[in-house]
Amino acid sequence: MPACGLNNQRIRHHNKSVLLEILYREKIASKSTLAKQSQLSIPAVSKILSELEQENKVSHQQESLHARGNSGGSYRITPEPGFILCLNVTPYMIESVLVDGWITPQSSLKSTSIKATTPEALLTEIERLYRQYYQLNRPQPLRLALSIHGQVNPVTGVSQNMPQAPWNDPIEIKYLLEERLNTELLIDNDCIMLALAEKWQNPHNVQDFCVINVDYGIGSSFVIHHQIYRGSLYGSGQIGHTIIDPDGSLCDCGRYGCLETIASLSALKKIARKMRKVHPRHGQEQSLSATPSTEWLIAHYHQGDEEVRSMVNRAARAIGLSLYNFLNILNINQIYLYGRSCGFDKEWLQLIQEQTGFNPFDQTDTVFINATNITFGQLSRQQQVMGIAYLYVEQALKEMNE
Numbered sequence: 001m002p003a004c005g006l007n008n009q010r011i012r013h014h015n016k017s018v019l020l021e022i023l024y025r026e027k028i029a030s031k032s033t034l035a036k037q038s039q040l041s042i043p044a045v046s047k048i049l050s051e052l053e054q055e056n057k058v059s060h061q062q063e064s065l066h067a068r069g070n071s072g073g074s075y076r077i078t079p080e081p082g083f084i085l086c087l088n089v090t091p092y093m094i095e096s097v098l099v100d101g102w103i104t105p106q107s108s109l110k111s112t113s114i115k116a117t118t119p120e121a122l123l124t125e126i127e128r129l130y131r132q133y134y135q136l137n138r139p140q141p142l143r144l145a146l147s148i149h150g151q152v153n154p155v156t157g158v159s160q161n162m163p164q165a166p167w168n169d170p171i172e173i174k175y176l177l178e179e180r181l182n183t184e185l186l187i188d189n190d191c192i193m194l195a196l197a198e199k200w201q202n203p204h205n206v207q208d209f210c211v212i213n214v215d216y217g218i219g220s221s222f223v224i225h226h227q228i229y230r231g232s233l234y235g236s237g238q239i240g241h242t243i244i245d246p247d248g249s250l251c252d253c254g255r256y257g258c259l260e261t262i263a264s265l266s267a268l269k270k271i272a273r274k275m276r277k278v279h280p281r282h283g284q285e286q287s288l289s290a291t292p293s294t295e296w297l298i299a300h301y302h303q304g305d306e307e308v309r310s311m312v313n314r315a316a317r318a319i320g321l322s323l324y325n326f327l328n329i330l331n332i333n334q335i336y337l338y339g340r341s342c343g344f345d346k347e348w349l350q351l352i353q354e355q356t357g358f359n360p361f362d363q364t365d366t367v368f369i370n371a372t373n374i375t376f377g378q379l380s381r382q383q384q385v386m387g388i389a390y391l392y393v394e395q396a397l398k399e400m401n402e
Contacts, residue, residue, distance in 0.1 A: 010401075015040065015048055016057075017400040020077065023058060024393050025200060027102055028076045049075060077102060082141030084389045085133050087126065088190060090149050090216075091116040091165045094129055097382055098137070099389050103200070107133075109382040119171045126173075127180055144185040145388040146173065147193035149216070154188045154230070154391075163217050163252060186391040194338050195221035195228055196394070197379050197387025208332045211377065212239065214319065215339035217264050222332060228394070240264065242322045259322050263315035265294055265341055271311055272297060298343040316348045320355025327356055327372060336377035338384065349376065 018038050023029055029037075035045045052058040059078045079101020088095040094114055098107040112129060116122035126146075134142045150162040157174020174185050194211040205223070212220045218240030222229040240260040241253050248257025249267075261267050272292045300308040323335065337349065353374050377384075 012048070012051075013401050015044070016052060017397045019045065019048055019052065020057065020400065021397060023075060023077050024103070024390075025203070027104065028061075028063075028074050030074050031072045034075070080141075080143075080392075082143065083133075083137055084143045084145050084392060085130060086145045086147075086385050086387075086389045087129065088147045088193065088385050088388065089122070089126060091122060091162065094125060095381070095385050096129060096133070097385050098133060099386055103386060103389050103393065105382060105386060109385060117166055119165075119167055119169065122165075122171070123173070123176055123180070126177060130177075130181055130183075141183070143183055143392070144177065144181070145391055146177075146185060146187040147190045147385075147388040148173065148187060149190050152187060152189040152192075154186070154192075157185065157187050159187075186388075186395065188388065188391060189219070189221075191219040191221040192228060192230070193388040194336075194377070194384055195223050195387070196390040197384045198336055198377065199223050199226070199228070200387070200390045200393065201379060201383050205334070207334055209334035209336065210326075210330075210332050211336045211338060212319075212323075213339045214263070214265075214337060214341035216266050218260050218319070222330070224332070239322055239326060242325065244318050244321065259318055262318045263341075265297070265339075268297055268311060268315060269294075272308065275307055275311070294340050294343070298340075301344055301348075312344055312348065313351055316344070316351035317355055320352040323352065323374065324356045333372040335372075335374045337374065338377045342376050349374070 015038070018040075019034055022034055022037050026033070026037075031042060031045055031049065034040075034049070035042050038045065040048075049058060049060070053060060056078050058075050060073055060075055062073045081101075083106060084099050084101070084103075086097050086099060092114060094112045095109060096107075096112065097105055097109045100106055112125075114122075114125045116125055130142070130144065148159050148162065149164055151160040152158070153160060157172065159171045159173050161168065161170070174187050177183075178185050191211060191213050194213055198205055198209065198211055208222070208224045210220055210222050212218070220239040241251065241255070241258045243255065243257050244259050244262055245257035249261040250256055251258035251261050269291050273290075276292065297308060297312070301312050327333065337352075341348070356372055356374060379387075
């Protein structure tokens with residue numbers, strides 16, 4: 001599609017979406033704050049706000065946000081009625097938190113253990129949890145925002161594969177649940193959830209960034225020019241399937257030596273299980289045939305178990321190597337790490353950082369010194385799960401510009 005110019009109408013729609021984005025981020029803001037952050041004049045902001053009020057997209061309040069000077073009150077989004085139920089879904093656990101139309105929490109984070117052995121069982125568990133929240137908040141409308149582990153098509157709402165699941169078939173989650181529950185549902189994968197959480201809830205993100213989720217598998221998501229980058233087939237961010245060792249172990253994707261076969265928690269647990277059979281001293285607390293838990297791995301790593309530390313440190317270096325290649329290609333230099341592997345803590349992080357610290361292109365330009373910032377994400381788990389609700393915000397802003 002060829003590039004197109006911006007006529008006055010499109011410019012006006014763009015400026016409206018800019019103000020709405022600020023209000024979704026700030027929750028409530030004065031006219032002067034909106035002018036400062038949008039870099040528009042006060043008269044321009046006033047005119048846009050007046051139009052948004054007429055369209056019932058924002059509301060004006062008498063509450064002053066300034067201690068001195070004349071107050072023009074404050075503005076905030078006019079939300080859709082009711083609530084949004086945020087669910088992060090795996091075949092073994094559903095995390096849930098309720099938010100309102102401003103994406104502020106209305107409940108604490110809840111974790112519900114499930115055992116879904118079939119797609120139908122998974123849908124039933126989601127439906128059951130939805131109806132619990134609906135009964136508590138009726139007669140308010142209740143929309144759904146779902147994050148699903150694995151590859152998801154956000155347009156069709158199909159879970160194309162779920163690596164932790166005992167099935168391989170795709171599931172038309174959006175269609176089936178909207179039919180059952182008679183509600184609106186938006187869906188994407190769990191790495192998109194983390195990227196949305198960082199984009200909307202971390203005020204320090206002023207540049208392109210990436211989130212890496214190092215957990216059962218290894219996934220990532222990119223925010224470029226303030227937009228989530230999904231790729232034309234919605235499969236971007238498959239950093240876990242970059243090949244580290246072509247002669248390595250078989251990956252679930254069908255190739256050999258992917259990063260996930262070396263550095264994911266599922267891979268580390270398999271390696272540790274074999275290790276405990278060879279060295280029984282590692283299995284005194286558990287049966288030698290049992291796969292060790294994440295807690296076991298993290299505890300033995302911090303206790304100085306040499307074999308566990310060697311295994312985990314090798315995994316950290318592999319992650320760092322993948323990130324090194326990724327940084328050279330995309331030049332995204334702000335990376336947030338999430339997932340249970342972050343429990344390996346600072347030494348694990350330092351090993352990852354060391355692999356990305358060498359710039360082969362210019363070793364003298366001080367602009368590049370410490371330019372790459374790889375760090376643990378600081379959002380709480382509740383904030384992370386709330387991130388999926390921002391699918392509704394992004395949808396509203398997209399509609400504004402269409």
